Amino acid sequence: MKIVITGGAGFIGGNLAGALAAQPQITQIRVIDNLSTGHKANLAGLDVDFFEGDIQDAALVDQVIRGADAVVHLAALPSVPRSLRDPLASHHANATGTLQVLDSARRAGGLHVIAASSPSVYGANPHLPKHESLAPAPMSPYAVTKLATEAYLSAYHHSFDLPVLPFRFFNVYGPGQRADHAYAAVIPKWISATLAGQPVTVFGDGTQTRDFTYVGTVCRILIDALLHRIVEPRPVNLAFGTRTSLLDLIPEIQAATGRPARREHRVPRAGDVSHSQADSARLRGLFPEVTPVPIREGVDATVDWFHSAVVKRASN
Incomplete structure (x- = not known):
């Protein structure tokens, strides 16, 4: 399998690239990152093809995705405070960037796209634990961009039959x-x-x-989703109810x-x-054998x- 990681020089991306490199089924790892928040040091010693650039560059994304089997879309401008200071930058990177990745995946023949969303979409909704059927109530521009990410994945699945899987990452560390x-x-x-x-x-x-979630657990779930081509257009909480x-x-x-x-x-x-x-019921239904790191x-x-x-x- 040939895997593309957007934002692959970031914290989660670097850990995922390292974990994928240990999988015999993975024959190539391609990383695209503009290094605005990522660092090449996160990929040190790994056999990856690195492309420096922005996911809003359609020609570059098409080049990186061509011939791949799946995309793990992690590229984003993170942080609620950052989005409050510059809402447009967060929108362009997170919402428009996701749309570009999805459209490149569609043009490339319908690649499997796994994307990172956030529990910030629940926002002001007070219900605990947070289950995916709750009405979103975003409180920041960042949360809105992640809600847009999920909506675009669902739309591309239903409109173009694109195989997708949006995860809501809870406080990965x-x-x-x-x-x-x-x-x-x-x-x-x-x-x-x-x-x-x-x-x-x-x-x-x-x-x-x-609900803190260890990065090694996140990587195990992402790899399982890639190898078994898990498709679910609805958002999935990636956390375990702690x-x-x-x-x-x-x-x-x-x-x-x-x-x-x-x-x-x-x-x-x-x-x-x-x-x-x-609420981890949907996650455990898709990945029943995963045990979180305490x-x-x-x-x-x-x-x-x-x-x-x-x-x-x-x-x-």
Whole structure:
């Protein structure tokens, strides 16, 4: 199988490329990334064909996709705060970019397209756990772009018989997730701060809850979906119904790092949802054999990666 990963130089993309490289059924991995948020270092040592460029470039996307069997569409401008600062940039990258990938896949003969969406589409809907039949209530431009992503996948499936699978990724974390940028996720940001002896920043009172999902689990599901050509036009929560508050996350980070984590509270951020927990029934129906990595094990592995990254930087 020949697989294309859009946004493949990012955190999830790099982990997925590494996991795909270990699969004997995968004969070629192509990556397209404009490196706006990704890094070539995430692909170091991997046998991949790398194309630097933007998914809104139709000619480039057609070139990369031609002759492939499937596309894992991860390219996006992430972050709710980023979308509040520049809504149009998020729309162009996430909504228009997805449309371009889908149309290239259609023109190439109907490739299998697996795409990343987000639980942010649930937004202000207070129901827990979040099941896919809930009415979306997006609270940010970013959430709207991800809802558009899902809608375009469904439309291309029903209009052009394109085989698709939209996943709602819930707070993915793990090795390779960087903390050195303004929109870093909470787990790498807090690990980095704790290792540096700096306080962890908590927006609000810290009782917000998240369904953290380890990147290795995400990759196993994506590979299973590719190898077995799983098709489902409806969105699928990719999480397992855990509910960890930010305050509960701090002891996990302290245990993994062996260092105290001091809290510094700030006002809540606009567009953030208070609670996020997945109903995993649809996911488990499609992937009944997948077992998630527990939060303690995942945080330990992430801290180990941070230590190795520090050692690597020191030796260069």
